[in-house]
Amino acid sequence: MSSNSTTQTVLPARTVRGSVRLPGDKSISHRYAMLAGLAKGTSRLANFSTGADPHSSLACMEALGATVVKRDDGVIEVTGVGGTFQQPTRDLDCGNSGSTMRMLAGLVASHPGTYTFVGDASLTKRPMQRIKGPLEQMGARIELIDGHAPMVVHGGPLKAIEFSTPIASAQVKTAVLFAGLGAEGTTTLQEAVRTRDHSEHALRAFGAELERGRDSISIRGGQSLTAIEATVPGDLSSAAFFLCAALLFPDSQLVLDDVGMNPSRSTLLDVLTGMGLKITVLNLEEKHGEMIGTLQVNGAEVLKGAEITGTLPALIIDELPVLAAIAPFTRDGVTIRDAKELRVKESDRIALVVQNLRAMGAEVEEFEDGMHVPGGQTLRGGVVDSADDHRIAMAFAVAALRAEGETTIHGAEAAAISFPEFFTLLNEIAAR
Ligand SMILES: O=C(O)C1=C[C@@H](OP(=O)(O)O)[C@@H](O)[C@H](O)C1
Numbered sequence: 001m002s003s004n005s006t007t008q009t010v011l012p013a014r015t016v017r018g019s020v021r022l023p024g025d026k027s028i029s030h031r032y033a034m035l036a037g038l039a040k041g042t043s044r045l046a047n048f049s050t051g052a053d054p055h056s057s058l059a060c061m062e063a064l065g066a067t068v069v070k071r072d073d074g075v076i077e078v079t080g081v082g083g084t085f086q087q088p089t090r091d092l093d094c095g096n097s098g099s100t101m102r103m104l105a106g107l108v109a110s111h112p113g114t115y116t117f118v119g120d121a122s123l124t125k126r127p128m129q130r131i132k133g134p135l136e137q138m139g140a141r142i143e144l145i146d147g148h149a150p151m152v153v154h155g156g157p158l159k160a161i162e163f164s165t166p167i168a169s170a171q172v173k174t175a176v177l178f179a180g181l182g183a184e185g186t187t188t189l190q191e192a193v194r195t196r197d198h199s200e201h202a203l204r205a206f207g208a209e210l211e212r213g214r215d216s217i218s219i220r221g222g223q224s225l226t227a228i229e230a231t232v233p234g235d236l237s238s239a240a241f242f243l244c245a246a247l248l249f250p251d252s253q254l255v256l257d258d259v260g261m262n263p264s265r266s267t268l269l270d271v272l273t274g275m276g277l278k279i280t281v282l283n284l285e286e287k288h289g290e291m292i293g294t295l296q297v298n299g300a301e302v303l304k305g306a307e308i309t310g311t312l313p314a315l316i317i318d319e320l321p322v323l324a325a326i327a328p329f330t331r332d333g334v335t336i337r338d339a340k341e342l343r344v345k346e347s348d349r350i351a352l353v354v355q356n357l358r359a360m361g362a363e364v365e366e367f368e369d370g371m372h373v374p375g376g377q378t379l380r381g382g383v384v385d386s387a388d389d390h391r392i393a394m395a396f397a398v399a400a401l402r403a404e405g406e407t408t409i410h411g412a413e414a415a416a417i418s419f420p421e422f423f424t425l426l427n428e429i430a431a432r
């Protein structure tokens, strides 16, 4: 049972209808917060994520000497340190946010000083060795306890490296690129799977030059950053919950405004289209390298299944819990393999999805690297547990819309990590 339990009850719905405005993208908000904190000048960031995680990044940047003003109109103003971080007098508290800990470790690594990173109980269990390797190769020293936080980064002069990421992780890629920004020489990084490229776009937006090779990305050290004015696109991973809700009802109709459509994230839309969702993209435009569009969606006549294997899981890793949670309602079932990373997120997302699906009466087969959820099943309302994992809380709220009877979600407040408005918006679009 989650430790700090606020329960939410979700009733079945007849359909979902309406229009939804999403919080700013969590991944982009983290990157803008960090780079704005290092840059020269004052950045103005509209539609910055309301989620707790990017606010952990902002608080860390304040501890490093940046000034953060949260304006009443939702715009966040960040005045950066102009290239040199202040030695923090407190721990850098990353809360629940793996992105904050891993990416910021890379950013501070080239700055002489000692930085102590801490996090909550969940973050303290997550693997940090993956960034220690490359950052130490560049010349930083990193102390971990058994591969985990608390993590002490001893920053200093770094040397560029050539690095091939052994796991598909945008956070690891970002840690290396951010360290490369302050290193001597040109750092080159190769990824087997092309993960989300928000860091590349954000670095360019703040004035850094990067070079893309066929399957590599290079950054020259010693470049300085300049403040930007930007509007953060709506979060496609938050949109996923509503898109999956729309899939559940043939007559559903939703409009999602100003959603981030970066091609390195939008594979999700191909998967949902393959499952039968009708998606029309309107008003597509580009801002600071990021695509933004309005999504008009209608439900599936036949809700088909999906096979999510190979390199695909890495491209939709945060959306897998909700896809699995609605899988019993598909005609053909959903198979997820090659997704072992799910076990080291805010919770063991494979074990927890399986546990909660079973609590709602579904049959599921668990694998070390995924699961198989047969289709053609019904769910009954039940008691599910988020284990303080935001994506799990929201995934099962969506599945509950088509369950028989009401569903109680323990630890529902975890949604605020990425999407504080989630339950209010879900209630608004659910027709009962
Ligand atoms: O770069 C990012 O913003 C993120 C990358 C992914 O993590 P990994 O890099 O660990 O795969 C994802 O799960 C996380 O929610 C956000």
Ligand SMILES: C=C(OP(=O)(O)O)C(=O)O
Binding pocket: 053, 096, 097, 098, 099, 100, 318, 345, 346, 391, 418
């Ligand atoms: C895994 C996630 O985030 P992070 O790694 O930043 O904690 C997530 O938001 O699902």
